[in-house]
Amino acid sequence: MLRNYLKIALRTLWKSKGYTTINVAGLAVAFSVCTFLFMTIYRQLTFDSFHADGDRIFQTYYFANSPDKASRSGIMPLPLGPALKASFPELEGVTRVRVGTKSLVAYKDKYFDKHIALTDPDFLRIFSFPLIKGNRQQALQNLSGIVMTESMARTIFGKQDPMGKQIQLGQPGHQKNYLVTGIMADLPDNSSIHCDALIRVESTDNYRQDMKNWDGNSYTVYLKTPATIDQATLENRLRSFAKNHFARTIADLKKEGAKPDERGDLFAIRLQKLKNVHFDREIMSGKGAPVALVYALGGLAVFILLIACINFINLTIARSFTRARELGVRKSLGALRHQLFIQIWGEALVVCLTGFLLGTVLAYSLMTSFNAFFDARLDLSHLLKPGFIGLMLVIFLVVSLLAGGYPAWRMTTLKAVDVLKGKISIKRPGLLRNSLIITQFTISCLLICCALVATRQIDFLRERPLGFSSEQVISIPVGNRTNGRMMLQRFRDQFKQDPAVVSITGSSVNLGRGKDRVTSRSMTGMDYKGKNIQTDWLLVDYDYVKTLHIKLLAGREFDPTYATDSINRVVITESMAKEMGVSNPVGLFFGSDTSGTRSQIIGMVADFHLYAPTDKPAPVTMHLSHHEPINYLFVRVNTPNPTAAMTKLQNYWQKVAPQAEFMASFLDENVDAWFQNEQMMSRLFSIASGIAIFLSCLGLFAVALLAIEQRTKEIGIRKVMGASAASIVVLLSRDFVKLVLIALAIALPLAWFGMQQWLNNYPYRVSISVGAFALVAVGAILVALVTVSYQTIKAALMNPAKSLKTE
Incomplete structure (x- = not known):
């Protein structure tokens, strides 16, 4: 039975090579783009997720409710770490981390530039970066000990065992000796902390003097709470700690007229969960990824998949009606509804699977170019991770059920008698088809508007005076x-x-x-x-x-x-x-x-x-x-x-x-x-809007072709009755133009509202131009006209005698 279904599906698809190609091409492009987007999202959302007990690891940050605005900062003073450890002995670990410029590393007559992080022994107890050699509890106990990554050890020592060997850090004449006490695995790319080695913060110059300075902020401080203490409880206890150690800062805020926030704080030390640190650009000093950008990527992926699905649904339903008599005959001969459903859905599944495989191959071949263009740092190994494979399989099944399942169900509900009597046709556009086309162009116009506004904002920021001259x-x-x-x-x-x-x-x-x-x-x-x-x-x-x-x-x-x-x-x-x-x-x-x-x-x-x-x-x-x-x-x-x-x-x-x-x-x-993040957003929206328009036009072209095929006899009669070619072109095109106008009426207000919210994140921003939106509207109408013009003009110029012979 399955063999017969497969034969029928392949024969039917081969018979309609043009429509099959359109569907496969649209799905392949959509799956390829979505593979890139979902890989990027997957990488961002899994930042710092590999640490054991990650839900109990926090980064500290300042909160100050100044009269002008509330501010937050994750850059902390050097003495904060030891003070926290002394005041809260129940904490499982407290560590300071500072990764500055590269340091000079010397071994025998060789020199290397490496990122050396200043930290505390608790670093290896809080974070679960794998330690390949050495004892996690003892590796950083010695002030002259150094724990380096596997790649740094390989670069410096080659195939030699680095344990116990001595290296020097610092400029010639000011070097300090360090003994290799541990080797840890290279820090993952999706880690908020990046360095080549760890040394004790106490080994720095002027450490004792700096420990008295609560005004100098240069370190990030992480802590790990016991399972019995939650975030809210510890933050509440940190209020008295802040009052003891930052009394002058609180007094200054009161003098300035600052008022407590909704939590009753003028100044506080608060906690950010490690999994959220990457997205908190304020405490990361602008280094993290904007979470809005991640959401935007997810939206783009869903939009592009939705457009591809709409094409599939429209074409499948339209073509299914051309096979109505076949289905009617099969029903009259005793075919059951589930058998017809499997047959029609099976054809859609073959198309989806082909598009999915081609899209995966396309994404694999373009991975290097994508990384170079967006500085995305995606790894091909992500494609083979169980979580990502599961995500893509779920997406494939959802798309195949959505794009193929609905048309299959719709056709199985038709009555055999009505089908065989010829009462079922698509000569008149249905509400579903029109709604789907409107949805396609709404999404496309929305993305184009977003791309235009984002590009204008970047250009505005670039042209704004920076307070210094960067030319020459x-x-x-x-x-x-x-x-x-x-x-x-x-x-x-x-x-x-x-x-x-x-x-x-x-x-x-x-x-x-x-x-x-x-x-x-x-x-x-x-x-x-x-x-x-x-x-x-x-x-x-x-x-x-x-x-x-x-x-x-x-x-x-x-x-x-x-x-x-x-x-x-x-x-x-x-x-x-x-x-x-x-x-x-x-x-x-x-x-x-x-x-x-x-x-x-x-x-x-x-x-x-x-x-x-x-x-x-x-x-x-x-x-x-x-x-x-x-x-x-x-x-x-x-x-x-x-x-x-x-x-x-x-x-x-x-x-x-x-x-x-x-x-x-x-x-x-x-x-x-x-402007890397803003450029990335602009490029993504520009490319996504181009792909969305391409897929929308692809679907519109195919639907127009089917609609005109079914109105061939009508066109012939109109020509015989004296209708001109121009009037027929207008007649066939206006229905599609109406749909685009409705899409614009929906998309433009949404784009204005959404981009206005995005622009509110910038203290310096452009105003949204009415002219730019008008240009999008004119462009969308012209694109729609050009898409359907070939078929409409061809139909209008057809010999009426041939049109009237069409069955």
């Missing part, structure tokens, strides 16, 4: 193979007479995202007249303001002719002055931390975006130092050929520091990389 500025990460201060001075000496080089400066932090993809942030609390102000603490060198064309509003920038500039002198931004409540802060003093050190302001500059260009600029305090490391050089050039200037810098770099990789980039490129 070259950013050079120094790395760990050379001394940043030495390189800065060498560059100044070498190019001071070069007319193409305007100025050179250095800093501890890059602007934008350079080729090293490293972002570090240091914040501190400044005390001014009893008010504690949180500010970004930025190390700069001479000519920083000049090189980046930052506007100087008052005072001066750092000048080498003033020897005292490197001793407690700072330059602040306008936002910092507003936080202090003064219009001209030059000459004023304030305390920089709890040690009582006082700094004097020598200049004020306009606000500039140091980290997130999508947010308002935060207060920044710039200081000068002759001993803190310079991590980045900035070179402003003035030449019609900036690439040649880059080559000149590279040649000199390779001459004086051949051991260090030259990873320079233009600051324009760095700034563009800031």
